[in-house]
Amino acid sequence: MNTLRYIAFRLLQAIPVLLGVSIITFTLMAATPGDPVRLLVGDRASPETIALIRDRYGLDEPILMQYFTYLKNLVVGDLGASLRYRVPVSQLITQHYPVTLFLVIYTIVLTLPPVIALAVWSAKRQNGPADQVIRMLGVLGLAVPVFWLALLFARFFGVTLGWFPVSGFGETIPDHFRHLFLPALSTAIWVVPILVRTLRAALLEEMNRDYVVTGQSKGLGDRQIFRTHVFPNSVLPTLNLFAVIVAYLLGGSVIVETVYAVPGMGKLMVDSILARDYFVVQGATLVFALTTILVMLAVDLLSALIDPRVTP
Amino acid sequence: MTTDKIIPAALALMLSATVLSAQDAIRIASPNKVTVLDPIVSAAGGNIEAYGQLYARLLRKGANGALEPGLAESWEVSEDGLTYTFEMRDAKFSDGSPITAEDAAFSLTRVAKDEKSAYPAGFAPIKEVTAVDEDTLQITLEHASAPMLSNLEIFNAGIVSKDDVEERGEEGAFASDPVASGPYMVKEWKPNDRMTLTANPHYWREGLPKIKTVELIEVSDDNARATMAMAGEIDVNRSVPWAQVEEVNNSDGVSVALEPSTVLYLVLPNHDKAPFDNLNVRKAAAMALDRAAITNAVTLGNAEVANSTFSNALNYHDASLQPPAYDPAAARKLLEEEGLVGAEITMMITPSFEQLATLLKAQWDAVGFKTTVERVDAGLWWSNMAKGEYQVTVNWYYNETEDPDLAVRWALCDTCGSQSYYTNYHNEELNTLTDEALRERDETKRAALYSKIQQISLEELAQIPLYYAPFSIAYADRVKGLTLTPALQWTLEDAELIAN
DSSP states (O other), X not given: OHHHHHHHHXXXXXXXXXXXXXXXXXXHHHHSOOOHHHHHHOTTOOHHHHHHHHHHTTTTSOHHHHHHHHHHHHHTTOOOBOTTTOSBHHHHXXXXXXXXXXXXXHHHHHHHHHHHHHHHHXXXXXXXXXXXXXXXXXXXXXXXXXXXXXHXXXXXXXXXXXXXXXXXXXXXXXXXXXXXXXXXXXXXXXXXXXXXXXXXXXXXXXXXXXXXXXXXXXXXXXXXXXXXXXXXXXXXXXXXXXXXXXXXXXXXXXXXXXXXXXOSHHHHHHHHHHTTOHHHHHHHHHHHHHHHHHHHHHHHHHHHHHOTTSOO | OOHHHHHHHHHHHHHHHHHHHTTTEEEEEESSOOOOOOTTSOOOHHHHHHHHHHOOOSEEXXXXXXXXXXXXXXXEXXXXXXXXXXXXXXXXXXXXXXXXXXXXXXXXHHHHHOTTOSOOGGGTTEEEEEEEETTEEEEEESSOOTTHHHHTTSGGGOOOOHHHHHHHHXXXXXXXXXXXXXXXXXXXXXXTTEEEEEEOTTOSSTTOOSOOEEEEEEOOOHHHHHHHHHTTSOSEESOOOGGGHHHHHHSTTEXXXXXXXXXXXEEXXXXXXXXXXXXHHHHHHHHTOOHHHHHHHHHTTOSEEOOSSSOTTSTTOOTTOOOOOOOHHHHHHHHHHHTOTXXXXXXXXXXXXXXXXXXXXXXXXXXXXXXXXXXXXXXXXXXXXXXXXXXXXXXXXXXXXXXXXXXXXXXTOTTTTTHHHHTOOOOHHHHHHHHHHHHOOOHHHHHHHHHHHHHXXXXXXXXXXXXXXXXXXXXXXXXXSOOBOTTSOBOGGGOEEOOO
């Protein structure tokens, strides 16, 4: 019951956060020069036509009025309509969001097994040859720019070897796995080293704690101490970092989505900003914010589950 | 079979399935977006390319570029050039209903008179469009217009279904599945991603189109499109950057075609702001530029140096003209005479002009300008242009028809609606000549008028023409008969896919 109340409280807290995000986005977009209507109707439209359409779309109203209209619609769950496509923003988000979500989850799935394996291996044989190699590869993975690596992967695995598609999302679930493999891999190569470093450091710290000696003196095996005490205690800091990285992956998806022509939220966001498609930018930002809030909440709940000292 | 064999086998299976299902579909990747399906509300690149497939016009362009009967079987022009009478063909919309003169009158009245019409310039002379009977359409003009017929072939003169628009309303009829009169209709549209077109079974040209499905995929990144083409995931890459042409040609199964276009790259000085309001400064800026070297460096020899304010693909382009020749010493002298050596100028550019801007800056600075480059995105660029808030910039434009009337109205005539491409270039004589040339129906006299227009605008350096760029489009070998016309229309209805 306590947990449920905690979740409800956290979700309630999300409301002012989202409101703040919407005000900032709205102000930023309104302050950005550039006319969405001109980009929509094309170069050669007359000033009269542009003025007429601006008026029809309500873009000539005072900014504050526009924001309140927006807020009023938002309360009843209406995110407004895209200026460019004349379709509801919710339709665009339903179309693009699952793609990015799939990509982020796929990246996580590709990330976790190597992180755990490499960090444990590295920590258990500290300063051994394997540890050195893993740490060196880690620096390399961090140093390589994602867009460049993505481009190389596309050319090598996609064009030269022909193993994986280099673009799109596909129609079926197996298709999604194939199409998003290279984008997810390119991202994972950058995420794995970060998490390996944190987890390795945490493992090393925990392995030298007094309770390990206590366990050993009680006659517990090293394996059991590691599995039931050291590892769970080391996971917590990594988990928190992981939540930050997931939030970052959502926003950072734009890089791999561009290189691999994946029709996800990153692409929608960038295109909408360039086209000054105000309501789409606004809607997409809110969805990003909400996702981040939910991920943070999930991680906090998970931390409480792992470590009873952390109370939700 | 062990697992390490199953995975490659499964992959191979999935790959072969993709190849098989792709046989009857052509996939075109373009940086240009399709954003709206109503042919009158936008004149932006991606939309123009899609409208042509969805909506047939009264006339069409044949393979040699000549006007041929389209939805109109035949036509007559009255002696005074004020009345056009079209005999409609027995054709059907994609929903099976007949395409009547009533539909044509409705569609053309919309593009000419509706206040939402984004680009009505070509139809401005129209007084009235009426359906005389079911098959006869009459267009009456306020005054003669030599390019009237060719303007009826451009993208926004497509015929839409009057019944459907009245039934569903404008927003509804064009939302996602408009009734089509062209070779294709919309099968599925995912805004901001792709549009799938399928052959219109009722299209009037029997047996066409041969390719049943067309996917228009929007990919903004140049490298992504190039990789997709090399991996065989697309059949057509709408825009290959000059630097990639050789690489594409060296890869298997795909090659680049350089196709004629009316695209003209040019320097746009703001005639309302110092120092470019001064003809001598514009002359100095033009003479400072080694345009041949610039063209060669930017396009790697794939474009032709421009000699006129008209594209060389336009009718009446005057090949005998030349802007002031490259002469940095004389350019410097001009600036010295004006006391403007060291004049600070700001060049506004969008990101795609980075390379060109570097070259322009170097050559201008060499003769005594002090150039600052200001980078903006397309949205800001257009609003600064419209407000006249810039000193000098670079861009390109193209014309929908080979007739120069619309190009002149857009780029050189300041009273024609767009302040001479927002450069505020003003010449009374040129404005008068523009209207005269529109009304003149004698070919030779028209040619003389347009030659005069080019002469004036080049002498006064309304703009500094740089080069004529062809479209550079990559096609997979299995695509036959597909080109992009200078009017930005894919010849998809005549194209086919052959087995490799």
